[in-house]
Amino acid sequence: MPITIALDAMGGDDAPLFVVNGTEIARARYPDAKFIMYGDERRIFPLLSKKKKLIECCEIRHTDAVVGPDDKPSQALRHGQESSMRKAIDAVASGEATGVVSAGNTGALMAMAKYVLKTVKGIDRPAIASFFPTIHGESTMLDLGANVECDSNNLVQFAVMGAAFARTVLGVECPSVALLNVGVEEMKGHEAVRSAAQVLHNSDFPFDFYGFVEGGDIALGTVDVVVTDGFTGNIALKATEGTAQLYSRFLRAAFKRSVFSRVGYLLAKPALDTLRHKLDPRVYNGAMFVGLNGVVVKSHGGTDATGFASAIGVAVDMVKGRYGDLILEDCERLSAPGQTLRQAAAS
């Protein structure tokens, strides 16, 4: 399958600079991929023209309009038809591109992607997924904020989408999937999480349903895929990031405390650099909008070229792994003889 990634060249704090530089890094990693950049040609071309190899596999499509970081999703949807973000999504809908990456306004990107691409058959609502380092390697979690309130059907569908992501991007053949809860016993949690667990226990998905996990299991990496509603997932993810920052700050302050600790830091620096690399948020840059007819990756708005290249990498892996097809197959698996996911969940 030829891979063409549509890029919103104007989204993000320092666009289009990090977009062009990030795409150059991605080009070297994925020599088969092609790119289409949407945005202001007068600003993109001078940057692109310096990259001799990139210019051969990257087209520019000019548009003046951009979605601002503070634009409301509804506003972007109504007035943003000519924006670089919308044009990049349209390229996926028309089949010209196989995936889209944007570092722009998250709400606008989700609203436009949902409107233009629609959800995969069998999926009611798209979700936001991401992956992060754990003691055992890497895990993914969803939903991270697209759906503040979720019923059990949504949770079951998120499990399907998360497992497909773990198979295509994390490369886990039969991922373990769990529902995030306040305890591991059957009767714990609210109605939605309990009935989603029942459906997942009784179904025949190509992944291993583990049951419930608790908040501490996220960083432990107890399972490959952690499923939760968008309210809890968003808060859990940000709480995790905040704690990591707190820890780094305390650590830096500790090393600066005395001459001895400064020398100690210098001696341990190579090892600490490895640790820093292991936890580098740029490696884990890229929130995937899953459940849509097309691959949509949201890069962090404040990222740099390295981070943007990681986001492109996620999009390429999802395309290569036939992400959308996997979800479709799993939805059909559950909806065998005339039964839809929704009915199975209700039964």
Next chain:
Amino acid sequence: MPITIALDAMGGDDAPLFVVNGTEIARARYPDAKFIMYGDERRIFPLLSKKKKLIECCEIRHTDAVVGPDDKPSQALRHGQESSMRKAIDAVASGEATGVVSAGNTGALMAMAKYVLKTVKGIDRPAIASFFPTIHGESTMLDLGANVECDSNNLVQFAVMGAAFARTVLGVECPSVALLNVGVEEMKGHEAVRSAAQVLHNSDFPFDFYGFVEGGDIALGTVDVVVTDGFTGNIALKATEGTAQLYSRFLRAAFKRSVFSRVGYLLAKPALDTLRHKLDPRVYNGAMFVGLNGVVVKSHGGTDATGFASAIGVAVDMVKGRYGDLILEDCERLSAPGQTLRQAAAS
């Protein structure tokens, strides 16, 4: 006010050893306090008899019955009337003790405390609160798991209870209080969190209502009190603890990587020990059951004497600070001319 703390001497992994040793530490810190230990006299007395000063301010009340770590709350409630846990709670209800500390089964402790002590007038449901280190010092968060589903009234009441806790235990005169949400803008989040924000904005509490905070603000210490439902709070707290563990583990591994990093560790050790102390979970041991007619502190079941002494310290501070009275006053403040908290929230 004379301070008498009732202790469930039989709850926790290594009871009654750490209970007796922890009480000895607390006695030195709070020379005015008295203690009553409930449990097996044959096991408590040999330990207590070695502590000459403690034995003068600590009574033993014998009982053979204990609540097991796996007993269901309903079971404990029905058959646990003679247990050390129940007897300790009863001492608060009868007025013999001013607070109770137990390291036993959390669910059973909550069920019994709720049944025996009842909630403060104006409070519908008790919550679990705890405090933790942040960049700016210490903050508290509630509910941490007592109420899996919460409406806006519950959240408003949690704000009142959390603020009273920050005033009595953290010593903040006019604490800042915020609702945990997926964004800081007014329209973010679900109905319960949005209408709780409205009530808190329009009311006249002796604390500063900050609005919404996100998951990352927990560790940052943006506010003194973070208010959320028990599902989200439980998961956020455990996610935070899990990340701190992940970070420590990675750090230990980094220091072991080479001879240089080992030497670096030794040089930086005093500074790193200060960091470890700053984040020592034993200092932050003690989950408070707030909103009840009486001070109830749950110590971690796997804690040691130092941790148990911290939990006793929290109970003493709550008693000294007239924790219950503060909540009562605040509830009355909101319910001025014939209006109850519930009505204000609904209006």
